[in-house]
Amino acid sequence: MNNYKLITKQNLHSFFDALQPKNTIIAPKEINKKYYFKPVDKFEDIALDYIQTVLSAKSVLFPRSDTLFNYHRADGDYNIDEPSPIEKNTIVFGMKPCDASSFVYLSNFFLKDYQDKNIKERLEKLYIISLSCKExxxxxFCTSVGSNPASTKGSDLNLTLIENDTYYVEVVTEKGQELINYSADLFQDTKEIDKSKYIANVPQKFDVEQAKQNIDSIFESPLWVKDSLACLGCGICAYACPTCTCFDIQDIGSQFNGSRVRNWDSCAFDLFTKHASGHNPRPVQSQRWRNRIKHKFEYSVENLGLISCVGCGRCIRSCPTSMNIVKTVQIFQGV
Amino acid sequence: MNSQNIYLPYKMRIEKITEEAPMVKTFKLAFVNPEDESNFEFKTGQFGEYSVFGAGESTFCIASSPTHKGYIECTFRKAGKVTTALYNCEEGDIIGFRGPYGNNFPLEDWEGKSVLFIAGGIGLPPVRSVIWNCLDLRDKFKDITILYGAKTVQDLVYKNELEEWAKRPDVKLITTVDPGGETPDWKGEVGFVPSILKKASPKGENAVAIVCGPPIMIKLTLPILLEIGFTEESIFTTLENRMKCGIGQCGHCAVGPYYVCKDGPVINYADLQLLPVEY
Amino acid sequence: MARIGVFICHCGENIASTVDCGKVAEISSKIPGVVFSTDYKYMCSDPGQTLIKDAIKKYKLTGVVVGACSPRMHEPTFRKVVASEGINPFFCEMANIREHCSWVHPKGEETTQKAADTIRILVEKVRNNEPLYPIKVPVTKRALVIGGGIAGIQASLDIANAGNEVILIEKEPSIGGHMAQLSETFPTLDCSQCILTPRMVEVAQHPNITLMSYSEVESLEGFIGNFKATIRKKARFINEELCNGCGDCTLKCPIKKIPDEFNAEMGKRPAIYVPFPQAVPNKPVIDKDNCTHFKNGKCQFCKTNCSAGAIDFDQQDQLITVDVGAIVVATGFTIKGTDFFPEYGYGKYKDVVTGLQFERLLSSSGPTLGEVRRPSDGKVPKKVVFIACAGSRDPAKGIEYCSKICCMYTAKHAMLYKHKVPDGEADIFYMDIRAGGKNYEEFVRRAVEEDDVNYIRGRVSKVYEKNGKLIVRGVDTLLNSTPVEIEADMVVLATASVAHSDAESLAQKLHISYDSYNFFSEAHPKLRPVETNTAGITLAGACQAPKDIPESVAQASAAASKTIALFSQDLLTREPIIAVSNKSTCVGCFLCQSVCPYLAIEREEIKDRNGNIIKTVASINSGLCQGCGTCVAFCRSKSIDLQGYTNNQVFSEVSALFERSEEYV
Amino acid sequence: MTELQNIAKKLFDDGSINLLIGYSNNENGGTSAIFIDNSADIDKLIYNENCHQNLMVYFQKPEVKKFGKLAFVVSLPGLKSVLEIASENQIKDGDAYFIAIDKDGNPSLLQDFHQIEDFITNNQTKPPMGLLKLMEKINNMTREERWQYWTDEFSKCIKCYACRSVCPLCYCTQCITDINIPQWISTESSPIGNLDWHIARAMHLAGRCIGCGECMKACPVDIPLALLTANLNKSIAIHFGDEPGMKADYKYPLSHYKLEDKENFIR
Known part of the structure; x- marks a missing residue:
């Protein structure tokens, strides 16, 4: 249903002002030269020229700690209440195309077999305005995983800065049109434009089909150990990743009052698979690193038909020991 | 709200607590809300998430048979935070349960065959559900043999039921304890499960075997089963990876692309060999 | 399955007058897991105990919480009750709702609520308790007695007479202690040496006693029943085997003017000496610091004159390690030194002396052979002023306690002086007269009434010299605080009794606690007055606090009886409240080892099947561990737990406290 | 071949080591750890001012330990962590070789703790000015301001535990966060749950932290974690006059009693 529009930077400001009162707007914000998604209420607070945020925007759908329900003990019985549904719509403003595409994966993953209520409610009220990458x-490495710096996959609206402080707007979905309708007169109709000259050049670093095949075939290899010696098993890569979905379920509170909460977890942690008996199916870090890589490129394809990596590069940037998923894939491509 | 919160547990009242062995208890659980009970259905081999409010959830199988309506039973060993909290529960307390999850034993496929159950220690509870299911549909199966072993006499679970099965003419029950675990009045076998199996050597033709117990027992039992005529497809076990969600999302139980909670826990030996060794 | 019974004791009116016991029982009945709850007037009484036993049977209880007094008193009582019904005694907990509630709070709802909360957290603990079993350790039936004064002598003899081996060590060359220095003893005025020396000889001759004089404790490790003590036997430069005690060496020594410690420096001694004629062992010792041989290597008079050939200048200190099962600490006391009384002129005026020095002047074995002569000119003093509480009971001097023996010995001194110098005058400045012992008050009265000793109630502010006389300036508080000045020929100070200067380091070596005055601390001031907090170590005599002879002897016998009782068992039963380490999670940082006050943490190597060391972990010696829990607090990986007070048990108590639901109000 | 590479080569050639852990340039223009198990890869070994990671963290990694004899390229903070873990019985003299890099970037081979102690004494540096300034700023705050400051900082935490993973002194095989009987540290990332963790972390490092700053560099949300431990170290130094990472037989001040320790607060 793509239709194409233009909007000036100034009008974008007005568009924001039109959206802001009725929606919760999450956008990249600069804090000490790093960028984080934060709720914003002023257009000026939004960082429009950034390369990538430290953490992805997945937490708008799948928060770090997500309350599943609250319980309260009374007369030996328990009352169970579900958290009240969110009222406002949430708009993520200025997310990069790679992140936007992660929402395609996330919604597929969480709604495939069992409809996760929290996620479904949030997804229904979620609007994504993506911003193509200038830099x-x-x-x-989005281009290595089948995407590009101006991809509209997963977006409701996509903005690409062209010339004269003007943004080329692609209305990708009905939801996108809904947003336009807040203040349609700020937009000017246009034809489809070739965005390629306005966007960053991201060289392709590996061939994803080839990579998948290589990774598929190798389970036992000394390369897994060699490649992961530096990995210390912290959770940054998974926590920063827009498509990592592993979680833990814990009760917070006492036997009288409390909540059952879903917390992020990471398959890099040594206790992730450990049984109560003490047996650990993945006792060493190389096995956990292998699981992560194979999950991204092999297992999720088998289960959902989708690679669970969008090439945002966050895991590479944030790794304290410079572990590099691209390098690993390249190593196996070279096998 | 059009979608249901899959994490909301059924409230279950603990009707009866049986101390089976040191640190092992069986709970008989009844639904607090009658409509939950009428909506609830499960098949043998499936499991659930049992929870103590304030302590969290823990995964184990439903140890009763679907043919026994109106309640479910679970048997667990006190090990972690949740099982300790469960262990401290009283009759009449309310706990949470969600499920059933996972696949089940393909009982329909076994009709007309002999069934051999092999269990070790706390591996009997999942098998017990199948045993009762088969016994309640006794006519559909040929010979039913149960081989159950534990470290010591004290560690044998379901002692009353073992007596009951021993008395039944249509069941062959062999119980064994590890050398040194016997008491002066112990009348069963003494020895490890694999060697007792070899000694008994039930026929593997037109038969299925269900094996559940500690990994080492399973490892040593399989070659003997193959030796006495069972095929890789006719040997079933149930996997016990760490699980959190029960619905194939949290990632804990993943063995390669396979989710034990969703694609398992019941698996035959042929399929098991296709999985990466991460269970 | 936890089925807990709650029993609330009224303690007569003690608890019931402040706490609504019925209500506490009622609130407790609502706690999950509590199947029976009641209150009763005296839970510790026979009917009270029966009530608990009956409830255990009737309700098939698995745990019991008694809300009553301090567990220090009745925990053993109730644990026995529970055990008699076949429940592990560690499933019985006591909530102290008397000391913690009724005695410290006014009557009211809040106090009742606090009592209920206290019960509730202990119910939570019982739910998390585990069965525990007593620990058995063997006993070495040999005692070490440290200090050979009257207390050490008495304790040694009592223990040895019961058939046990004793090692008695004394840091001075001879046993005897302060009592050997005394002339007569109050209140009977019998000769101190006459009653003491037979005991000293008995020690020397006792087949069960090994006497090690001139020896000190170097270090101690181990635990009750199983101590290992290292003793430094200081070189006395005499071969004790060869020495026959003839004394020739001491006579030939050319150095003769060393102040004599035994005579409180009122007399002189040679560099090789026997402290006093009745010394045990009767073997000399060379004072290395003052001996010419050791100073310049020239003199050998003693050696050449020793017919037994016993002088050995090359002798070295020896370190001897002994295994002992129990230790009696009887190291005694000392008195405050010269620098302590500038205002009394002590050290400045020769005729201002301490009580102990005066004691030597009175003694027939003393430097004046029992005649009272003043140190300055040897004249018989005609007027002697005694000052009691010289230092003691004086917060300004930092000693707030009463030295206890001074009132009595000052009365004795004045009395003996009057006996020896009938025309002399004895004045005593005192604060109070503390004569609370058998026949003590009578003794003081005798001094006043029969021997005409003049008691002046008041403090002395200053002693100074004027025209060759000592002027004692004080006040008489019974005469409207009239200032008084007395001209005296001699002044005797009843100086404060204090702990030895090395008491602190000895306490640290022995791992026993001590108070702010460095006196050793007893385990309980009333109920365990001879034990220390370290099991197997008892106290006797003035090392614990100032004491007179009868008290020291009584305590010595008490310490001996504790030791004998300990030795009457072949195996010791200990409460299992000890730390245990989790060897699978321990990473072996040994922080626990550095903080353990009982040296109970050992290193254990974990090896694989081929004998290669995988890691070294902390392992706790169940005999040494006293269950203090310090290691638990320090362990970062939480690999140590204190049995009976595990992290989880304490945590569950604290959590229970914070989650008071409206159900429990 | 650089001097560093020469030293490394010699260690391989005479069979002293099976694995050398050092730095190399990485794909993203930075440096990262390199694990060299044969002398052929030695030409990748580099050292420059960008080589900050404290490689001693790998000493406890099971898959690294498996190699056998190890050598580490270490600068001052790394060497301090060697002594600190030595004082905590995690490494013994002779367990590994250390190629120490001095202030000017020159390498030298240190073989025993004594040499390391001397090296550290001769190569002392001051903590970075930025850290000192921030510490001063925070110490000048009122209690309330300080509380607010740290509450704000901790609220950013996502509990990825990278601060723990990169710390060479966080070597417990069972971290306090991994224990749930009792649940010491609440599992969720919430203001209170985060505070639980950071207080425990700081206290577990008090008087032990050797100030490499890895925790702070690893933190994806830029919590100035090193400040907490630096300030705790400072307090301990004021009261007990000791500094971690200077001696292999360091007596941890909070667990060792010394006669000169102030104890007026006890009596």
Whole structure:
């Protein structure tokens, strides 16, 4: 249903002002030269020229700690209440195309067999305005996983800065049109434009089909150990990743009052698979690193038909020991 | 709200607590809300998430048979935070349960065959559900043999039921304890499960075997089963990876692309060999 | 399955007058897991105990919480009750709702609520308790007695007479202690040496006693029943085997003017000496610091004159390690030194002396052979002023306690002086007269009434010299605080009794606690007055606090009886409240080892099947561990737990406290 | 071949080591750890001012330990962590070789703790000015301001535990966060749950932290974690006059009693 529009930077400001009162707007914000998604209420607070945020925007759908229900003990019985549904719509403003595409994966994953209520409610009220990349860095590799810096996949609206402080707007979905309708007169109709000259050049670093095949075939290899010696098993890569979905379920509170909460977890943690008996199916870090890589490129394809990596490069940028998923894939491509 | 919160547990009242062995208890659980009970259905081999409010959830199988309506039973060993909290529960307390999850034993496929159950220690509870299911549909199966072993006499679970099965003419029950675990009045076998199996050597033709117990027992039992005529497809076990959600999302139980909670826990030996060794 | 019974004791009116016991029982009945709850007037009484036993049977209880007094008193009582019904005694907990509630709070709802909360957290603990079993350790039936004064002598003899081996060590060359220095003893005025020396000889001759004089404790490790003590036997430069005690060496020594410690420096001694004629062992010792041989290597008079050939200048200190099962600490006391009384002129005026020095002047074995002569000119003093509480009971001097023996010995001194110098005058400045012992008050009265000793109630502010006389300036508080000045020929100070200067380091070596005055601390001031907090170590005599002879002897016998009782068992039963380490999670940082006050943490190597060391972990010696829990607090990986007070048990108590639901109000 | 590479080569050639952990340039223009198990890869070994990671963290990693004899390229903070873990019985003299890099970037081979102690004494540096300034700023705050400051900082935490993973002194095989009987540290990332963790972390490092700053560099949300431990170290130094990472037989001040310790607060 793509239709194409233009909006000036000034009008974008007005568009924001039109959206802001009725919606919760999450946008990248600069804090000490790093970028984080934060709720914003002023257009000026939004960072429009950034390469990547430290953490992805997945938490708008799948928060770090998500309350599943609250319980309260009374007369030996328990009352169970579900958290009240969110009222406002949430708009993520200025997310990068790679992140936007992660929402395609996330919604597929969480709604495939069992409809996760929390996620479904949030998804229904979620609007994504993505911003094509003017710049990229060494860690970016969206083009290697079937995407590009101006992809509209997963977006409701996509903005690409063209010339004269003007944004080329692609209305990708009905939801996108809904947003336009807040203040349609700020937009000007146009024809389809070739965005390629306005966007960053992200060189392709590996062939994803080839990579998948290589990774598929190798389970036992000394390369897994060699490649992961530096990995310390912290959870940054999974926590920063827009498509990592592993979680833990815990009760917070006492036997009288409390909540059952879903917390992020990471398959890099050594206790992730450990049984109560003490047996651990993945006792060493190389096995956990292998699981992560194979999950991204092999297992999720088998289960959902989708690669669970969008090439945002966050895991590479944030790894304290410079572990590099691209390098790993390249190593196996070279096998 | 059009979608249901899959994490909301059924409230279950603990009707009866049986101390089976040191640190092992069986709970008989009844639904607090009658409509939950009428909506609830499960098949043998499936499991659930049992929870103590304030302590969290823990995964184990439903140890009763679907043919026994109106309640479910579970048997667990006190090990972690949740099982300790469960262990401390009283009759009449309310706990949470969600499920059933996972696949089940393909009982329909076994009709007309002999069934051999092999269990070790706390591996009997999942098998017990199948045993009762088969016994309640006794006519559909040929010979039913149960081989159950534990470290010591004290560690044998379901002692009353073992007596009951021993008395039944249509069941062959062999119980064994590890050398040194016997008491002066112990009348069963003494020895490890694999060697007792070899000694008994039930026929593997037109038969299925269900094996559940500690990994080492399973490892040593399989070659003997193959030796006495069972095929890889006719040997079933149930996997016990760490699980959190029960619905194939949290990632804990993943063995390669396979989710034990969704694609398992019941698996035959042929399929098991296709999985990466991460269970 | 936890089925807990709650029993609330009224303690007569003690608890019931402040706490609504019935209500506490009622609130407790609502706690999950509590199947029976009641209150009763005296739970510790026979009917009270029966009530608990009956409830255990009737309700098939698995745990019991008694809300009553301090567990220090009745925990053993109730644990026995529970055990008699076949429940592990560690499933019985006591909530102290008397000391913690009724005695410290006014009557009211809040106090009742606090009592209910206290019960509730202990119910939570019982739910998390585990069965525990007593620990058995063997006993070495040999005692170490440290200090050979009257207390050490008495304790040694009592223990040895019961058939046990004793090692008695004394840091001075001879046993005897302060009592050997005394002339007569109050209140009977019998000769101190006459009653003491037979005991000293008995020690020397006792087949069960090994006497090690001139020896000190170097270090101690181990635990009750199983101590290992290292003793430094200081070189006395005499071969004790060869020495026959003839004394020739001491006579030939050319150095003769060393102040004599035994005579409180009122007399002189040679560099090789026997402290006093009745010394046990009767073997000399060379004072290395003052001996010419050791100073310049020239003199050998003693050696050449020793017919037994016993002088050995090359002798070295020896370190001897002994295994002992129990230790009696009887190291005694000392008195405050010269620098302590500038205002009394002590050290400045020769005729201002301490009580102990005066004691030597009175003694027939003393430097004046029992005649009272003043140190300055040897004249018989005609007027002697005694000052009691010289230092003691004086917060300004930092000693707030009463030295206890001074009132009595000052009365004795004045009395003996009057006996020896009938025309002399004895004045005593005192604060109070503390004569609370058998026949003590009578003794003081005798001094006043029969021997005409003049008691002046008041403090002395200053002693100074004027025209060759000592002027004692004080006040008489019984005469409207009239200032008084007395001209005296001699002044005797009843100086404060204090702990030895090395008491602190000895306490640290022995791992026993001590108070702010460095006196050793007893385990309980009333109920365990001879034990220390370290099991197997008892106290006797003035090392614990100032004491007179009868008290020291009584305590010595008490310490001996504790030791004998300990030795009457072949195996010791200990409460299992000890730390245990989790060897699978321990990473072996040994922080626990550095903080353990009982040296109970050992290193254990974990090896694989081929004998290669995988890691070294902390392992706790169940005999040494006293269950203090310090290691638990320090362990970062939480690999140590204190049995009976595990992290989880304490945590569950604290959590229970914070989650008071409206159900429990 | 650089001097560093020469030293490394010699260690391989004479069979002293099976694995050398050092730095190399990475794909993204930075440096990262390199694990060299044969002398052929030695030409990748580099050292420059960008090589900050404290490689001693790998000493406890099971898959690294498996190699056998190890050598580490270490600068001052790394060497301090060697002594600190030595004082905590995690490494013994002779367990590994250390190629120490001095202030000017020159390498030298240190073989025993004594040499390391001397090296550290001769190569002392001051903590970075930025850290000192921030510490001063925070110490000048009122209690309330300080509380607010740290509450704000901790609220950013996502509990990825990278601060723990990169710390060479966080070597417990069972971290306090991994224990749930009792649940010491609440599992969720919430203001209170985060505070639980950071207080436990800081206290577990008090008087032990050797100030490499890895925790702070690893933190994806830029919590100035090193400040907490630096300030705790400072307090301990004021009261007990000791500094971690200077001696292999360091007596941890909070667990060792010394006669000169102030104890007026006890009596």
């Amino acid at each position: 990229a860095d060494n860690a970016c």
